[in-house]
Amino acid sequence: xxxxxxxxxxxxxxxxxxVVLTGCSSEAGNQASEQEADSSASVNTEAxxxxxxxxxxxxxxxxITIGTKYDQPGFGLLNPDGTPxxxxxxxxxxxxxxxxxxPEDITWTETVSANRExxxxxxxxxxxxxxxxxxxxxxxxxxxxxxxxxxxxDIMVAAGNPEGIEGPDDxxxxxVCSVEGSTPAQNxxxxxxxxxxxxxxxxxxxxxxxxxxxxxAVTTDNxxxxxxxxxxPDGFELVGNPFTEEPYGIGLALGDTEFRDFVNDVLEDSxxxxxxxxxxxxxxxxxxxxxxxxxxxxxxx
Amino acid sequence: MQFISDNSDLLWSAFLxxxxxxxxxxxxxxxxxxVLAAMRVSPxxxxxxLATFFxxxxxxxxxxxxxxxLVFGIVQLDLQFPSRFxxxxxxxxxxxxxxxxxxxxxxxxxxxxxxxxxxxxxxxxFGQTLTTVVLPQAFRTVVPPLGxxxxxxxxxxxxxxxxxxxxLTAALQRLTNSNGNQILLVFAVIVLAYxxxxxxxxxxxxxxxRKVAIIR
Numbered sequence: 001x002x003x004x005x006x007x008x009x010x011x012x013x014x015x016x017x018x019v020v021l022t023g024c025s026s027e028a029g030n031q032a033s034e035q036e037a038d039s040s041a042s043v044n045t046e047a048x049x050x051x052x053x054x055x056x057x058x059x060x061x062x063x064i065t066i067g068t069k070y071d072q073p074g075f076g077l078l079n080p081d082g083t084p085x086x087x088x089x090x091x092x093x094x095x096x097x098x099x100x101x102x103p104e105d106i107t108w109t110e111t112v113s114a115n116r117e118x119x120x121x122x123x124x125x126x127x128x129x130x131x132x133x134x135x136x137x138x139x140x141x142x143x144x145x146x147x148x149x150x151x152x153x154d155i156m157v158a159a160g161n162p163e164g165i166e167g168p169d170d171x172x173x174x175x176v177c178s179v180e181g182s183t184p185a186q187n188x189x190x191x192x193x194x195x196x197x198x199x200x201x202x203x204x205x206x207x208x209x210x211x212x213x214x215x216x217a218v219t220t221d222n223x224x225x226x227x228x229x230x231x232x233p234d235g236f237e238l239v240g241n242p243f244t245e246e247p248y249g250i251g252l253a254l255g256d257t258e259f260r261d262f263v264n265d266v267l268e269d270s271x272x273x274x275x276x277x278x279x280x281x282x283x284x285x286x287x288x289x290x291x292x293x294x295x296x297x298x299x300x301x
Numbered sequence: 302m303q304f305i306s307d308n309s310d311l312l313w314s315a316f317l318x319x320x321x322x323x324x325x326x327x328x329x330x331x332x333x334x335x336v337l338a339a340m341r342v343s344p345x346x347x348x349x350x351l352a353t354f355f356x357x358x359x360x361x362x363x364x365x366x367x368x369x370x371l372v373f374g375i376v377q378l379d380l381q382f383p384s385r386f387x388x389x390x391x392x393x394x395x396x397x398x399x400x401x402x403x404x405x406x407x408x409x410x411x412x413x414x415x416x417x418x419x420x421x422x423x424x425x426x427f428g429q430t431l432t433t434v435v436l437p438q439a440f441r442t443v444v445p446p447l448g449x450x451x452x453x454x455x456x457x458x459x460x461x462x463x464x465x466x467x468x469l470t471a472a473l474q475r476l477t478n479s480n481g482n483q484i485l486l487v488f489a490v491i492v493l494a495y496x497x498x499x500x501x502x503x504x505x506x507x508x509x510x511r512k513v514a515i516i517r
Contacts, residue, residue, distance in 0.1 A: 137481070180474045199465055205463075212376045
């Protein structure tokens with residue numbers, strides 16, 4: 001009697017546990033499908049490619065690994081449920097969709113500024129869509145499709161602009177904050193050496209220092225500053241005078257010209273049929289409150 | 302290797318910043334830590350309590366939090382360090398002083414009680430006993446643990462990279478972004494720069510240890 005009753009009790013416990021589990025997972029499933037519904041990326045199930053190309057391989061595998069940033073509101077920000085969201089993410093979904101890969105089959109990987117080139121070179125990611133500025137040094141290690149967006153370096157000041165900073169030339173003698181290792185910080189060092197630059201590891205510390213009055217300005221790409229201003233509209237304001245052009249491209253393996261042409265074609269299509277603008281409105285545009293800008297021209301260098 | 306000559310100014314100044322951070326905060330920690338150890342063995346209860354409070358506060362708080370407090374926290378109290386470098390020296394010095402204090406205190410406890418009793422029998426006061434009899438012997442026994450603390454401090458200076466001090470780790474962040482095609486080489490150069498500080502230190506510690514060892 002004892003021998004049979006104990007396993008029975010375990011079985012009952014397991015069954016009860018299973019009910020709880022299925023309850024959870026089906027709920028999660030509902031949420032996921034709701035999110036898919038408002039995503040613009042449609043999956044091209046009839047996509048077929050010439051054998052031997054990267055596109056054919058990815059289409060065959062039915063999955064793709066894409067690197068994006070996890071800490072950039074509006075472009076690539078990790079949700080609590082573990083999936084990233086933002087403009088970069090939407091662009092990546094459009095490209096994956098044209099390869100016949102559904103958004104849920106994309107494997108996301110966090111790429112930060114320091115590991116983007118190695119990840120592409122070692123094949124750990126197939127694409128990098130991560131506020132990745134196209135420049136000549138990087139073109140030596142990876143190929144770029146795009147640009148799909150052109151950002152510009154801008155300046156954020158305390159609300160009311162007490163120092164009267166209208167552009168980078170007004171930074172002379174002022175203390176300006178940026179992030180160590182970033183392109184905007186290097187630009188200040190090279191071209192505006194009279195500005196007193198301090199560098200932290202994250203922009204939130206720059207924002208703290210601007211609140212404290214330790215620095216008079218914060219400078220980086222306008223899209224990042226917009227996210228900071230949106231977080232504290234009473235404390236900060238954007239000067240709104242971009243003084244550089246940062247073309248954001250999609251990074252892929254060096255020399256894979258067919259893949260690059262394919263991604264460029266997809267981008268141009270999305271510019272024309274409105275998927276690009278729609279992705280903007282739902283992500284970065286929702287933060288800035290501005291309409292989608294004119295799409296950039298793809299640079300097939 | 303091109304990027305090393307292109308960035309030699311940055312690498313050199315970053316190296317000097319790391320070295321001066323370590324040396325200055327090391328001196329602060331050594332002096333403050335010794336004073337704290339003296340307070341912890343003193344017969345005056347409030348001094349003992351104060352020193353114990355200090356040590357337990359800084360020894361049990363993450364260094365990053367100490368940095369955060371000294372850079373962003375004290376502004377709320379209307380206090381401010383003159384520069385971010387001094388804030389970094391203060392954070393590293395206060396944090397490390399707690400560890401120096403405990404190392405020195407263990408050395409004091411290792412001095413046979415007969416030494417202090419003899420000093421008192423000769424008519425020396427607490428201060429004289431400590432400075433002329435006990436501490437000189439205590440320091441001799443704590444060279445290895447103090448060496449540990451020093452090497453840990455030299456590496457802890459990297460936290461300052463996140464708080465607007467351009468030392469070696471900050472240079473690493475800057476160079477990996479601008480030289481994405483040579484990241485391994487950038488790492489190697491930065492690691493080498495740290496080793497230039499820590500390896501000779503380890504050797505010096507061994508030499509000092511042998512020189513001052515007490516043969517019992």
